[in-house]
Amino acid sequence: MTPAEAPRIVDNDPRLAPGGLDEERRRLEHTWRSPSGLIGWLSEVDHKAIGRRFIVTAFAFFVLAGLLAALMRIQLARPDNTFLNPDLYNQVFTMHGTTMMFLFAVPVVLAMGVYFVPLMVGARGIALPRLLAYSYWMFLFGGLFLYVMFLANVGPDNGWFSYPPLAGPEFGYGKRADVWAQLITFTEVSSLVVATCLICTILKMRTPGMSLNRMPLFVWAMLVVSFMVMFAMPAVMISSTCLILDRLMSTHFFNQAEGGDPLLWQHLFWFFGHPEVYIIFVPALGMMSEIIGTCSRRPVFGYLVMVLSMIATAFIGFGVWVHHMFATGLPQLGQSFFTAASIMIVVPTSLQIFGWIATVWTARRLAITVPFLYAASFFFVFVIGGLSGVMLASVPLDRQVHDTYFVVAHFHYVLIGGSTFPLLGAVVYWFPKMTGRMMGQWLGRLSFWLLFAGFNLTFFPMHLLGLYGMPRRVYTYPASMGWGSMNLLATIGAGVIFLSLLVFLVNVITSLRAGAVAESNPWGGSTLEWATSSPPPPYNFLPQPTVASREPLWHPELASPPVVGLESEKRQVLVTAVLDAEPDHRYKVPGPSLWPLATAMATTLMFIWSIFQAMGLVWGAIPTFVCLVGWFWPTRGKERLAASPPTRLTLRESLS
Amino acid sequence: MSAGSPARALDVSMLPIHAFGHRSLMWWATMCMVAIEATAFALAITSYLYLKGRVPHWPVGAPTPRLLWGTVNVVILVVSAWPNLMARKAAERFDLSGVRLWMAVALVFALGFNIVRFLEFGQLQVRWDTNAYGSVTWFLLGLHTAHVLTDFLDSSVLTAVMFCGIVDANRFVDVSENAVYWNFVVLSWLPIYAVIYLAPRFV
Numbered sequence: 001m002t003p004a005e006a007p008r009i010v011d012n013d014p015r016l017a018p019g020g021l022d023e024e025r026r027r028l029e030h031t032w033r034s035p036s037g038l039i040g041w042l043s044e045v046d047h048k049a050i051g052r053r054f055i056v057t058a059f060a061f062f063v064l065a066g067l068l069a070a071l072m073r074i075q076l077a078r079p080d081n082t083f084l085n086p087d088l089y090n091q092v093f094t095m096h097g098t099t100m101m102f103l104f105a106v107p108v109v110l111a112m113g114v115y116f117v118p119l120m121v122g123a124r125g126i127a128l129p130r131l132l133a134y135s136y137w138m139f140l141f142g143g144l145f146l147y148v149m150f151l152a153n154v155g156p157d158n159g160w161f162s163y164p165p166l167a168g169p170e171f172g173y174g175k176r177a178d179v180w181a182q183l184i185t186f187t188e189v190s191s192l193v194v195a196t197c198l199i200c201t202i203l204k205m206r207t208p209g210m211s212l213n214r215m216p217l218f219v220w221a222m223l224v225v226s227f228m229v230m231f232a233m234p235a236v237m238i239s240s241t242c243l244i245l246d247r248l249m250s251t252h253f254f255n256q257a258e259g260g261d262p263l264l265w266q267h268l269f270w271f272f273g274h275p276e277v278y279i280i281f282v283p284a285l286g287m288m289s290e291i292i293g294t295c296s297r298r299p300v301f302g303y304l305v306m307v308l309s310m311i312a313t314a315f316i317g318f319g320v321w322v323h324h325m326f327a328t329g330l331p332q333l334g335q336s337f338f339t340a341a342s343i344m345i346v347v348p349t350s351l352q353i354f355g356w357i358a359t360v361w362t363a364r365r366l367a368i369t370v371p372f373l374y375a376a377s378f379f380f381v382f383v384i385g386g387l388s389g390v391m392l393a394s395v396p397l398d399r400q401v402h403d404t405y406f407v408v409a410h411f412h413y414v415l416i417g418g419s420t421f422p423l424l425g426a427v428v429y430w431f432p433k434m435t436g437r438m439m440g441q442w443l444g445r446l447s448f449w450l451l452f453a454g455f456n457l458t459f460f461p462m463h464l465l466g467l468y469g470m471p472r473r474v475y476t477y478p479a480s481m482g483w484g485s486m487n488l489l490a491t492i493g494a495g496v497i498f499l500s501l502l503v504f505l506v507n508v509i510t511s512l513r514a515g516a517v518a519e520s521n522p523w524g525g526s527t528l529e530w531a532t533s534s535p536p537p538p539y540n541f542l543p544q545p546t547v548a549s550r551e552p553l554w555h556p557e558l559a560s561p562p563v564v565g566l567e568s569e570k571r572q573v574l575v576t577a578v579l580d581a582e583p584d585h586r587y588k589v590p591g592p593s594l595w596p597l598a599t600a601m602a603t604t605l606m607f608i609w610s611i612f613q614a615m616g617l618v619w620g621a622i623p624t625f626v627c628l629v630g631w632f633w634p635t636r637g638k639e640r641l642a643a644s645p646p647t648r649l650t651l652r653e654s655l656s
Numbered sequence: 657m658s659a660g661s662p663a664r665a666l667d668v669s670m671l672p673i674h675a676f677g678h679r680s681l682m683w684w685a686t687m688c689m690v691a692i693e694a695t696a697f698a699l700a701i702t703s704y705l706y707l708k709g710r711v712p713h714w715p716v717g718a719p720t721p722r723l724l725w726g727t728v729n730v731v732i733l734v735v736s737a738w739p740n741l742m743a744r745k746a747a748e749r750f751d752l753s754g755v756r757l758w759m760a761v762a763l764v765f766a767l768g769f770n771i772v773r774f775l776e777f778g779q780l781q782v783r784w785d786t787n788a789y790g791s792v793t794w795f796l797l798g799l800h801t802a803h804v805l806t807d808f809l810d811s812s813v814l815t816a817v818m819f820c821g822i823v824d825a826n827r828f829v830d831v832s833e834n835a836v837y838w839n840f841v842v843l844s845w846l847p848i849y850a851v852i853y854l855a856p857r858f859v
Contacts, residue, residue, distance in 0.1 A: 005670050013665035127681050196688040200681050208666060230688060234696040238703065242795065251784050251791035253703070259716050259788035264706055268699065546666055565669030574668060575681060583668050585675045588826075629813050634822040 007208075007565075007583045015564045016543065025542055027568035032125075032538035035592050043592040045133050046538055047126035051115030052434060054136055055427075058108035061143055065099035066501065068092050070494055073458075077491040079479035089475035090157035091176075095150055097160030098180065101276065102187040103143045105419060109283035110194045110229075112426060113222035115434065117198055119529035119536060120216050122207030122545050124566070124573045125589050127200035128193075130596045130631070135193035137600030142186025145608060149179045156180035159473065161269050162243065164254035164262050169247045178247055178611040181240040185607055188237045195229035198222050205573060206581040207528070209547040209560050216527045216550075217293075217306055221286025224310045225279050228317065232275035239268035248614060263328060270321035278317035280415060282310055284422035285352060288375050291422070291429050292356050294525040295372040296363035299551055302355040309348035309355075316345045326395050327402040335395050342393035349386060353379065369523070370444035374425025377452055381421060385413025388463065403473075406466025412459045424451070424504070431511070432518030436534045439511045447503035454496025461486040461493075526551035544574065595631035602627045674825040676748050682826075682833045690840045693803065697844050700799055701851050704792045708855065716789040718782035720856045725776040729769055730849055733842045736765035740835040747831035752823060755831050759815040762838070766808040773801055780852075793852055800848050803841050810834070 014020050034044050044050060071092050075084040084092060118126045126132055149155060156176050158167040167177040202223045206215065215223075242253040243265065252258035254265050285306075293300040300306060322330060322338040357379075360366065388410040392398050401407060431439045470483050477483050521530035530553055532541050543562035549555045563583075566572045570588045577584050606620025677683055708714045715721075739761040746754030777797065784794035814834055817827060 005672055007666055007668045007671060010665045010667045012663045013667065014663070016663040016665050128685060131685075192692055196685055196692075199688055200684045204681050204684055230691050231695050234692055235699050238696055238699045242703075242791075245784075245791070245795070249784060251795070252788040253707075253791050253795075255788065258786075259707065259711060260791070261707065261710060261788075264703060267706070268703065271699070543665070561664040561666045563668055564665040565667045565671075572673075574671075575675070575679070578678075583666070583671055584679050585672045586668065587673065587681060625809060628810075632810075632813060632817075634817060634824070634827065 009561060010564070013564055016562070021542065024568055028539040028542060029537070031568055031571060034538065039594070040592065042597050043133075043594045045129035045590065045592050045596075047114055047118050047129060047132060048434075048536060048538075050129075050132055050136050051111050054107055054111030054114060054139065057136075057140055057143070058104050058111060061099050061103040062108070063501070064147065065096050065104060066498070068096040068099070070498060072096065073491040073494040075475060076477075076487045078488065079477055079481070079484050081476055084475060086475045087157070090473075091150065091153075091155035093473055094156045094159055094162075094180070095146070098146070098156060098183065099143075100415075101160055101280075102183065103139075103146070105280040105415065106187070106191055106276070107139055108423065109225070109280060109419065110191060110198070110222075112283060112287070112423070112430075113198050113218075113225070114194060116430065116529055117219055117222050118201055118205070119433075119532065119540055120219050120527050121202060121205060121210060122528045122531075122541060122547065123201060123205040124540050124544060125571065126197055127205055127573075127589070128197045130590050130593055131193050132197045133593075134596035134600050135190040135197075137597050138186050138193075138603065139190040141600060141604040142183050142190065145186065145604070146179065146183045149175070154179055156183075161273060162240075163269075164243060164246065164265050165256075167243060168254055168262075169250070170255075172247065175611060178244055181244040181247075182607050182611050184236055184240040186604075188233050188240075189603070191229050192233055195226035195233075198226040199230075202226075203578045204575050206576055207544060207546050207574070208563065208576060208581055208583050211580040212578075213303075214547060214550045216286075217289035217300060217303070218283075218286035218527075220307050221283050221289075221310055224314045225282045228275050228279050228282070228314050231318065232272045232279065235268050235272035239265055239272070242268075244611065248611070263325070266325050266328065267321070270324045271318070274321040274324065275314075275317045277411075277414070278313055280419045282313060284378075284419040284426075285310055285313075287422045287426035287429075288352075288356060288378060290525070290527070291371045291375045291425055292359050294429075294523050295367045295369055295375070296359050297365050297367070297524065298359065298363060299526070300355060301358035301362070302351075303550065305351055306355050309351045312348040313345060316341060316348070320345065323393055323398070326398045339393050339395055343390060346386065346390060353383070367523070369428075370439070370441065370448060371425040371429035371523075373445065373448045374421050374428065377421045377448075378417060381413055381417025381452075381455065383417075385410055385415075385417050389414060401466050403471055404466035405462040405470045405472060408472055409459050409462035409466060412462070416455060416459075421451075424448075429523065430529075431508075432522045433529055433534050433536070435512055435515075436518055437511050437515030438518050438522060439515060440507050443503055443507035443510070447500045447507060450496055450500030450503060454493050454498075454500055457493030457496060458490045459493070461489045465490075521553065526554045528552060593631070595627060599624060599627040599631055674829055676829055676832050680829050680833070682829055683836065686833045686837050690837065693840070694844065697799065697848065700792075700796050701847060704796060704851055704855075707788050707792055708859075714789065715782065715793075715856045716787050718786060718789060721781055721793070721853055722779040723853055725772050725779050726849055726853050729772050729776060730845065732765055732769045732772065733845050736762060736769070737839060737842050739765060740838045744832050744835035747828040747835075750825070750828055752818065752821075755818050755828070756815070759811065759818060759831065762835075763808070763811055763815055766804065766811060766838075769804055770801075770808055773797075773804065796848055796852055800841075800845060803844070807834075807838060807841050811838070 034040055034046055034049060071084060075081050075089060154175050156179055158172060158177055162177060162180050165171055202219055245251040246253050252260040254260045254262045256262065289300045289306060319341045320338060322334060323342045326335060392410060428439050428444055465483055465486050468483060518534045520533050528545060531545055543564060545562050546560045548558040548560040563574060566574060566586055571591055572586050572588050575584050575587045576582060602623040606617060606624055609616025609620045739758045743755055743758035743762055746758055780793055782790040782793060784790050811834055814830060
């Protein structure tokens with residue numbers, strides 16, 4: 001950057017005068033507006049609109065998976081029940097797990113990042129917005145594909161981890177396991193794309209002044225998670241591809257008889273599958289920090305420790321996958337190593353819990369709001385799940401309760417306590433920002449307490465059922481086992497959970513229609529998403545703020561000058577340096593387009609065709625390629641240069 | 657937040673509207689892609705070594721793959737780094753004719769590589785459905801082929817864009833990042849070559 005290109009501080013800038021701002025607002029609204037009508041809806045690239053669609057779609061899948069869980073609970077409510085037949089039961093529990101993990105938990109936490117990260121880093125938009133649109137369509141089409149197949153009685157039925165040889169060509173009849181493997185491909189593509197968008201946004205589009213050590217903790221969480229996605233998801237991409245090749249192309253990756261090994265599947269799957277748990281959990285840590293900090297009216301205690309703990313959790317998360325495989329007879333030394341690693345993960349998690357306790361303890365004025373209730377329940381629910389996790393990390397105990405309801409209880413406590421409770425809290429917390437209205441307090445408290453009670457009623461008895469020896473994934477059990485009353489209790493609990501979510505839904509709908517109108521910062525939060533209107537305009541900020549502290553909204557005395565000089569006739573964003581976010585250059589992000597949708601449709605055709613005919617991969621690649629060319633091809637117009645090759649100087653002039 | 661004095665502003669209007677290398681968003685997006693693909697390659701190689709470790713003799717039930725075409729491709733790929741570097745340098749000085757020339761040369765290399773790759777599959781001396789050794793060997797080679805083929809196609813499109821003259825500064829950034837990605841494809845081939853051709857002979 002030459003001195004002439006450096007940004008500078010200007011006093012009495014006319015662009016910040018009221019008249020100048022009004023003029024700027026008119027231009028920005030024209031430039032960043034989403035086109036209207038159906039075509040406009042389909043070509044949307046605004047990160048807030050897409051984030052909202054992601055969240056709504058993921059919650060729709062959450063409801064579907066919840067209904068499947070209800071079917072299972074009805075079936076298990078009493079011994080020797082015949083409500084579901086064994087074949088349907090297999091499909092139902094597989095669909096439940098697959099949907100919850102791949103179509104709800106991961107997409108929804110990433111979607112919260114898609115909506116809020118650009119706002120929290122003070123950017124006009126997200127990096128790579130069209131790619132983001134593509135990832136949404138891939139997610140939607142993948143989920144629809146799964147449920148259409150399920151309704152056609154071709155739903156996957158081998159469990160959410162689809163172990164061969166059960167899922168292999170020898171025992172996995174029909175197309176069911178192929179449907180599972182290809183659903184994975186859809187969700188992989190989607191998640192990897194979102195991770196890329198978030199990494200680019202967080203590292204390169206933070207507003208001036210927001211050095212890495214001033215990033216909100218939620219943004220740190222999303223950065224850590226995006227890197228985890230990048231290094232974990234390829235493992236399941238490789239393994240599900242190998243599985244589908246075994247099934248469709250007669251390869252032998254997992255075929256013991258021809259030199260393959262079913263355990264290779266387990267290693268690859270869990271190398272993804274365990275980090276996956278932390279991919280769901282770490283964003284929730286970020287949400288916890290935001291909610292607890294705001295409700296305590298003070299910065300979260302131990303910022304550096306919080307950040308380093310999340311990073312440590314991510315690293316250790318990649319070294320514990322074998323604890324899912326203790327029952328496979330691995331060498332003693334390996335088991336000891338993975339036990340140690342699994343127990344070690346307690347350390348960073350505990351540090352964070354102590355950090356939050358210290359924050360609440362020293363709160364200026366604690367606001368016991370609905371989001372705070374959800375955050376507080378984490379301490380109870382997640383800690384129970386964490387403790388049973390420490391128990392499971394020990395090989396002798398794990399061998400005893402492996403594949404029993406003890407494990408089911410453990411991971412529901414960890415996943416619902418560690419992720420869904422904070423997530424629901426975050427939905428209530430950020431609802432006013434997304435919709436411009438507050439969620440109802442009374443219904444909010446009611447649904448929280450119903451959920452808290454229903455959850456414990458459902459899942460706590462499962463610890464005991466597991467210890468009494470009830471295995472997972474059985475469609476029924478004889479009365480003589482004595483598991484009937486505990487199961488009935490769990491089913492009643494599931495009914496209470498259903499009721500709580502119904503109340504939550506009613507609260508969302510009534511609040512959308514008639515909730516109290518929210519101002520820009522209803523909770524008194526400290527981070528930049530609260531600096532703009534509720535809901536934010538398509539261009540996020542006017543003018544774009546800069547920051548001089550970690551909690552800019554709590555330190556008006558540390559005010560820093562806002563950004564001017566981005567062109568408002570283009571969708572221009574400010575790109576900054578990775579570490580200290582010094583302004584670097586201005587970059588035009590692309591606007592609305594139908595190409596992401598077209599490309600996603602072509603990719604969907606290719607993916608689905610290929611599970612019926614191998615050549616589908618080749619033929620389906622052609623329309624995908626055509627769409628990508630259409631997407632990439634630059635629009636002609638004033639940017640076209642003269643036929644003679646430009647020199648650096650003339651090009652620079654033509655650009656300025 | 658709101659300005660300390662009434663209208664104090666950080667004026668960025670003098671900043672350039674493009675940047676090369678690690679300053680650009682495209683470079684970071686490309687690096688994310690590289691990280692994802694490199695992890696996939698690493699896991700595929702790990703799977704190969706895992707299966708290899710389970711049997712006393714390797715390769716199983718097949719002769720070792722012939723060296724000729726794979727080795728030819730090592731030479732083609734390593735040499736192709738040169739026109740790519742030249743294309744990148746031309747892009748960074750906005751030299752359109754240089755970009756056109758060197759991208760075309762690089763494309764010829766990529767095309768040659770893909771043709772030789774076709775011959776390479778015939779020289780593996782094992783089918784994908786023979787046994788796990790065949791499966792994982794074809795998988796590794798296939799995974800790399802998917803990368804050289806898609807990079808060949810997307811480089812062709814970018815070259816066509818440059819020849820059509822629909823060019824602004826950010827297209828030059830694209831050329832630069834495209835060259836970076838090709839370097840990854842080159843570098844990833846070396847360990848995969850070693851695993852497919854050398855591991856069955858010497859390890």
